[in-house]
Amino acid sequence: MAALRFAALLLWAALLTLTARKARGASATSSRFATRELSVNMTCKDNNECNAKKHLTCNVSTGRCTCVNGYSPMGPTSCGKKLGDVCDRNCDAQNSRCKLVGDKYICLCEEGLTASTDGTFCYGKPLMFEDVCDHSANCTDVGSRVICKNFACVCEENYVRWHGQCLEKIDRLDVPCNEDTQVCFSESESDSANKKICLNGFCRCVSGFVPHDGMCKKKISLLGAPCNATTHVCHKDDDGANQTLQCHNGICQCKDIFLLEDGKCKKKIDVLGAKCSPGTEICYADSEGKRRQCRDGTCQCKSSFVNENGICKQKISLMGAPCNATADVCYFKEDGNQQKTHCKDGVCQCKAEFALTDKKCQKLKSGNNHAEARFIGRIAWIPLIAVISVMR
Numbered sequence: 001m002a003a004l005r006f007a008a009l010l011l012w013a014a015l016l017t018l019t020a021r022k023a024r025g026a027s028a029t030s031s032r033f034a035t036r037e038l039s040v041n042m043t044c045k046d047n048n049e050c051n052a053k054k055h056l057t058c059n060v061s062t063g064r065c066t067c068v069n070g071y072s073p074m075g076p077t078s079c080g081k082k083l084g085d086v087c088d089r090n091c092d093a094q095n096s097r098c099k100l101v102g103d104k105y106i107c108l109c110e111e112g113l114t115a116s117t118d119g120t121f122c123y124g125k126p127l128m129f130e131d132v133c134d135h136s137a138n139c140t141d142v143g144s145r146v147i148c149k150n151f152a153c154v155c156e157e158n159y160v161r162w163h164g165q166c167l168e169k170i171d172r173l174d175v176p177c178n179e180d181t182q183v184c185f186s187e188s189e190s191d192s193a194n195k196k197i198c199l200n201g202f203c204r205c206v207s208g209f210v211p212h213d214g215m216c217k218k219k220i221s222l223l224g225a226p227c228n229a230t231t232h233v234c235h236k237d238d239d240g241a242n243q244t245l246q247c248h249n250g251i252c253q254c255k256d257i258f259l260l261e262d263g264k265c266k267k268k269i270d271v272l273g274a275k276c277s278p279g280t281e282i283c284y285a286d287s288e289g290k291r292r293q294c295r296d297g298t299c300q301c302k303s304s305f306v307n308e309n310g311i312c313k314q315k316i317s318l319m320g321a322p323c324n325a326t327a328d329v330c331y332f333k334e335d336g337n338q339q340k341t342h343c344k345d346g347v348c349q350c351k352a353e354f355a356l357t358d359k360k361c362q363k364l365k366s367g368n369n370h371a372e373a374r375f376i377g378r379i380a381w382i383p384l385i386a387v388i389s390v391m392r
């Protein structure tokens with residue numbers, strides 16, 4: 001009885017260990033699979049690392065993932081039953097079948113098809129673009145300038161498929177083209193549709209698109225309309241060679257040398273006294289803001305501003321008002337405009353030789369000045385007398 005109980009205990013302990021080990025093994029394996037599923041010819045240390053689902057195993061003597069016995073590499077990531085491999089039911093080569101040959105089952109092409117050189121597919125004579133091929137010679141019936149690239153019949157380098165033919169591709173604008181043998185083609189445009197066209201013997205952008213950095217970009221003609229500088233160009237046909245718009249911050253705006261006025265981009269003229277034409281130009285300095293106007297055909301300061309060294313400064317006509325010497329002038333008609341006033345310490349005030357009296361800047365009495373001078377003259381003697389006394 002005791003022996004039986006002991007045996008049961010032993011069995012239970014053994015079961016417990018086994019389950020624990022299994023769980024550990026499973027979790028280790030799954031985590032390894034999650035991080036590493038190695039492909040053909042990748043380096044490996046043990047079997048769990050190679051992708052078993054794709055018939056790969058680790059050849060410990062070479063340290064590389066190889067196809068398990070009876071399977072062949074089918075591209076870089078997996079192994080399968082290639083043409084010529086012994087099979088029991090399934091073949092992995094495209095258009096192949098497991099056929100009995102003598103006393104063995106072997107993967108062979110379906111009736112009438114040719115085996116590819118690498119044994120991974122079977123194919124017939126290509127007749128159309130994109131048909132499967134193995135050699136460029138197979139694509140001759142598709143057309144001239146057709147080659148086999150990545151197992152498909154396509155146009156050769158620098159040629160493009162155009163209405164069932166391979167035509168020479170021209171990807172530059174404004175160069176001569178021949179519509180019958182060449183095609184003006186937008187290689188770099190992200191959009192799939194071609195934006196170039198052979199027009200009157202030259203490569204141009206199709207209607208609605210304009211050339212920009214050698215590319216054709218969609219034309220947006222409306223000031224204020226949203227745009228994307230990658231694919232759009234803000235462009236007004238009326239502007240001709242001197243375009244006024246640009247795509248900036250996602251909106252069609254006036255270029256920097258223009259300023260918006262009355263719904264138009266007008267060219268900034270920033271020299272006072274320069275000629276101006278109000279329909280297309282605006283008198284404006286970026287540093288000043290709107291202080292200028294075009295009057296009588298020349299750029300001038302507006303009436304509440306005054307030209308001081310080519311800058312329009314604001315007239316301030318209130319004694320004691322705050323002012324900024326770089327942007328403002330203290331300007332009093334009754335005091336001869338700027339003759340007796342100035343902007344000092346941020347305040348409009350009388351100049352030094354004047355004093356504010358009856359709301360006007362009045363010249364200081366000369367008597368006061370003389371008294372002052374005499375006083376200073378007397379003080380100046382003191383150090384001299386002191387020096388003489390010491391010398392004695």
Ligand SMILES: *[C@@H]1O[C@H](CO)[C@@H](O)[C@H](O)[C@H]1NC(C)=O
Nearest residue numbers: 040041042043064065073076
């Ligand atoms: C496997 O990789 C090694 C080293 O990169 C290389 O020399 C060898 O040719 C490769 N073998 C195959 C079958 O790709």
Ligand SMILES: *[C@@H]1O[C@H](CO)[C@@H](O)[C@H](O)[C@H]1NC(C)=O
Nearest residue numbers: 058059060061062066067069
């Ligand atoms: C491992 O690779 C060596 C060298 O290519 C080969 O001789 C051997 O048969 C391979 N072993 C297995 C188990 O595939």
Ligand SMILES: *[C@@H]1O[C@H](CO)[C@@H](O)[C@H](O)[C@H]1NC(C)=O
Nearest residue numbers: 114123124125134135137138
């Ligand atoms: C494709 O071209 C190769 C090389 O010329 C040739 O051996 C093969 O038979 C051709 N295949 C077909 C289907 O024409």
Ligand SMILES: *[C@@H]1O[C@H](CO)[C@@H](O)[C@H](O)[C@H]1NC(C)=O
Nearest residue numbers: 190191227228229230231250
């Ligand atoms: C602009 O267009 C490009 C290409 O279509 C796109 O990748 C990009 O996200 C767009 N930019 C904005 C700001 O919408």
Ligand SMILES: *[C@@H]1O[C@H](CO)[C@@H](O)[C@H](O)[C@H]1NC(C)=O
Nearest residue numbers: 238239240241242243267280
């Ligand atoms: C473009 O601007 C230049 C320089 O300002 C000028 O000489 C030329 O006449 C303008 N062209 C057109 C078409 O307005």
Ligand SMILES: *[C@@H]1O[C@H](CO)[C@@H](O)[C@H](O)[C@H]1NC(C)=O
Nearest residue numbers: 287288324325326327328346
């Ligand atoms: C004075 O005006 C100039 C130009 O407008 C400005 O750059 C500066 O900051 C102003 N100074 C003061 C003290 O406001």
